[in-house]
Amino acid sequence: MINVTETKTDMDVINKIMSRNQIEFEEINRIVEEILANVKKNRDDALRDYTLKFDRVEIENFLVSQAEIDEAFNNIDQGLKEALLNAKKNIEKYHEKQLIQSYYLKEGKDIILGRLVNPIEKVGIYVPGGSAAYPSTVLMNAIPAKIAGVEEIIMITPPGKDGKIKDSILVAAAIAGVDKIFKVGGAQGIGALAFGTESIPKVSKIVGPGNIYVAMAKKRVSGYVGIDMIAGPSEILIIADEMANAKFIAADLISQAEHDEMAASILLTDSRNLAEKVVEELAKQVEKLERKEIINKSLNNYGAIIITSNLEESIEIANQIAPEHLEILTEDPFAVVEKIKNAGAIFLGEFSPEPVGDYFAGPNHTLPTSSTAKFSSPLGVDDFLKKTSLIYYSKEALKGIKESVIQIANDEGLTAHANSVKIRFEEEV
Amino acid sequence: MINVTETKTDMDVINKIMSRNQIEFEEINRIVEEILANVKKNRDDALRDYTLKFDRVEIENFLVSQAEIDEAFNNIDQGLKEALLNAKKNIEKYHEKQLIQSYYLKEGKDIILGRLVNPIEKVGIYVPGGSAAYPSTVLMNAIPAKIAGVEEIIMITPPGKDGKIKDSILVAAAIAGVDKIFKVGGAQGIGALAFGTESIPKVSKIVGPGNIYVAMAKKRVSGYVGIDMIAGPSEILIIADEMANAKFIAADLISQAEHDEMAASILLTDSRNLAEKVVEELAKQVEKLERKEIINKSLNNYGAIIITSNLEESIEIANQIAPEHLEILTEDPFAVVEKIKNAGAIFLGEFSPEPVGDYFAGPNHTLPTSSTAKFSSPLGVDDFLKKTSLIYYSKEALKGIKESVIQIANDEGLTAHANSVKIRFEEEV
Incomplete structure (x- = not known):
């Protein structure tokens, strides 16, 4: 299943994994172009047609009503609601520290310089539907926008065949302070946010994950509106020494692999003994899991255990890879952190598995993938602020x-x- | 020459001006693809070939030597050198306030969260050659990178036919703290920075302006390396009331128009009297200027004076346009600033003409064009920093x-x- 190698200089396995990416199909590009042009021209009518075609449901009114939101609050499991509220509190607390203020430099009355910080006025958040409808997506995208002071946060998400949105998505949107939710998805939804329709307001920036159609539509409208980064498939890199727990490592590699077949899970360790135990554990654990088919495919294609000569080499390779998620499972993880230059998020020690960060701890789960952590950052409050320079000379x-x-x-x-x-x-x- | 209109609701003139943009030619795209592929494969050899072909000079050693830099310091006009040193001081002082630090949130010994701020390791700066070789480009791009703590700042710029770089460019690079300067330009230069060659190190991010080949090469390598925004043609918008000085306004519109034929210069005023005086002044001043052909073309195509019904309406239109440069020439410019939501840089009052900001005052001159100030910001220290989240749970x-x-x-x-x-x-x- 997983690839095990011990080459120390030959980076072939790593290079293969890190150059995996969503492919742009000519055909998809053509479809996306057509959808965007149609939405620009026929607006709500186009949205209705595409929603019938792709989501198999007739939608008269795209706006989610207060009654629907109230119903979601009634239906949702109370434990889940509490969990979302607690997550919200943590995400807020972490992101509030990112808020920056305008500054001024004055020389008497003769020179005033400044940098004015203003929120982007209107922002659109895309939330996928179906099996990838995650309430955590809503919280992680809406809360930083809210803290930035965005005046209007518009969320769009495709309806199910019953014309409804999942309860946890509506509840997450309400507690995160989303202003309006519309039942529309796909490239047509991105077009609606970029150009505006009778129902849906034009926004200045669009954020949030989506399938290949959504990603290509975002790329297409980028420059005309702002977008967040087009995320590649997700990845985890674990640095472990012989002290680490093979069971935990296997569980964490698998939790990454279950995302989709393109997800990558890599272990770097200087312990052959540990590597062997992890291989055993992987086999044992995968069997019991619901998404085992996806997990096996992902581990086969983009899973790797690399035996390094020492911890220093593991760190060096990690910096070259610049992984989205980096778990450090070594005797003294804090000593390792100091040597990490490139990573999206770092998880330290045995009891900080990636899902704690995905849902709950506070830092954003929208992270730079595919080595882009060398030059880019987790989504944050800054992504919803913009600056204007000010110059006055007497x-x-x-x-x-x-x-x-x-x-x-x-x-x-x-x-x-x-x-x-x-x-x-x-x-x- | 300039278009004068007084329509208040019909935004046709404005829309035409703001939708002007560099067009992507299929043919150019094909050439850029070919150049990038060749540089990736043949590295320095490809750079030598293209430099001979496009810059008409044989370059053996791309790296600018210390002797060449020393010579530039000997040759440069001492007044100009002083001016660049003073500009550097102002740019540093303004940008130093943008430096941000890592932060941590701790709950006893059980939870540690953090946002680690690190500089991008290697950055490439593109500086155009020929008639667009501006020392201010060097200062405005290199100084924020230096303040961010970038370890290695690589600058590339095309050589003249004599194989040399303009003195003021070399001096600006030296005083701004550029680590290495290479004589190579065009799409091949961008390819060298993105992929690395025998002579030129691969960087993680490329910033700086350039012609259509450079812009398309940057777009092409974007995602693989980071890039700053692809700037559109430059623009100025002036809001003036009847108190404003027509002579100054005309001079400022013209100073924008001289950049290139695609530059846009717009005046919004509620005073017909002022509008008429500005038209007269434009005719008078253009005659005396060296670049009058470019200026006339630019004003013809993308110049406009729009007579509004009142100051409020001028402000409203300005916010819709979200101009790169906004001059406010009214009785109380500070009162107007408070109502401006979208602009790259704001210049207040009669004695703060745009060139003060272009060269000297301190704020960056790399600004969001073509209405992108609605969601993006001037180049700053933040563009050279990247963040990593940290999560520890006991x-x-x-x-x-x-x-x-x-x-x-x-x-x-x-x-x-x-x-x-x-x-x-x-x-x-």
Whole structure:
């Protein structure tokens, strides 16, 4: 099932795993283009047609009513509701520390500079439907937007064949402070958020995960509206030494593998003994699990146990991979953290398995995949803020520095730039 | 020359101007693909071939030597050098306030959460050559990277036919703290930074402006490496009332128009009298300027004076346009600022013309164009930082919340996620 290798310099297995990605099919691209154009032109009518075609349900009114939300609160398991409320509290507490304020630099009354921080006015959140309808997606995307001060948070999600949205999704949206929820999904939903329709307001930025149609539609409208990153398939990397518990490691590799067949699960360890135990545990545990078919495919294709010569080498390879999720299961995980340069989220020690971060602890679960942690970051409050520079110079202040500006402008051959300063000090004609 | 209109509801002129953009030519795309593939395969050899073909010069050693930098310091006009040093000081002072630190949240010894902030390790800066070789580009891109703590800042810029780089570019790079400068430009330069060659190190992020080949190459490698935004053509919007000085306004519209034929210059004013004076001034001033051909074309195609019914309406339209540069030339510009929601940079009052910000004041001149200020921000220190989440739970802490995690995992149908928590509390077999 899982690939076991001990090559230390040959990164072939790793390279194969890290270059896996959603493929762009010409055909899908063509369909997405057509859907977007149709939504732009025919608006709600187009949405109704596509919802009938793809979601197999006729939707008259896309907006989820207060009555539907109330019903979801009645139906939901009270323990689950409490769990979501507790998760919300943790996510809020963690993200509130990311809020930044405007700043100013003043030199007397003559110079005022500033960086103004404002929330993006309207934001759209895409939440997948069907088997990938996760309330945690709602919390992780809506709460940072709310903390940023976004005026209107619009959520869209495809309805089931019964025209309904899953209870936990509606409850999560309500507790996270989503302003409006619309029953529409797919590329058509992305088009609706980007262009606006009779029912659905145009937003300035769209965030949230989705299938290949949603991802390509987001890519397509990007630049016209803002988008978060197009996430690749999910991955976990575990660094473990001989002290680590093989049972826990196997469970964590499997929990990643159950996401989908493209998910990657990698163990780096300097202990051959541990590696062998993990292989045994994997076989034992997979058998008992509901999603074992997906798990086996994912481990076969993109699972790997790599035996390294020592912990230092494990760390070096981890930094090269820049994994989305990194678990450190070593004797002193905090000492290892200091050497990690590239990762989306780091989970430390035996009792911090990835699902704690996926749902509950507070940090965002939208993380950079496919080595992009080398240059990008978890979703956060900053993704819903934008900045504007401010420059004020008095006449005196401009007079004092005008020669510098003119000199640089002339060097750049932009004489009209120089002129716009000069003209302010010419004698009136 | 400039378009004058007074329509208040019909946004046709504005829409035409704001939807102007660099067009993607199939042919250019094909060429860029070919160049990137060649650089990936043949590395330095490919760079040499393209440099001979496009820049008409044979380059043996791409790396700019210390002797060349010393020579640039000898050659440069001392006033210009001083101006660049002063600009550097201002840019540093403004951007230093953007540096953010890691934060931690602890609950006793049982829970530690954190957001680790690290600089991106290696960054590449593209600086255009020829008539668009601007030392201000160097300062505005390199200084925020330096403040972020980037370990290695690599700059690339195309050589002249004599194989040399402009003095002011080399001096700006040296004073901004660029680590290495290479003589290579175009799509081949972007390919070199993205893939690495024998001479040029692979970087994790590429920033800086460039022509259509450079822009399309950046778009192409985006995701594989990080990039800053692909900037559209530049634009200025001026809000003025009847108190404003027509001469200054005309000079500022023109200074924008001289950039290139795609640049847009828009005046919104509620004073017909002022509008007429600006039209006269434009005609008078353009005649005297070196780049008058470009200026006239730009004003013809993408210049507009729009007479609004009042200041409020001017503000409303400005927010809809979300201009890259916004000058406020009204009786009380600070009162207007409070109502501006969307803009890249705001210039307040009669003595804060745009060139002060382009070169000198401190805020970055890389700004969101084409209405993207609705969701994006000036280049800043943050663009060179990346964040990693940190999660530690003790056994006790995990025990306390495990039911919540299991409940959400089960609702999401991810039973292996639930299992990775459960297994940690099973009796040892």
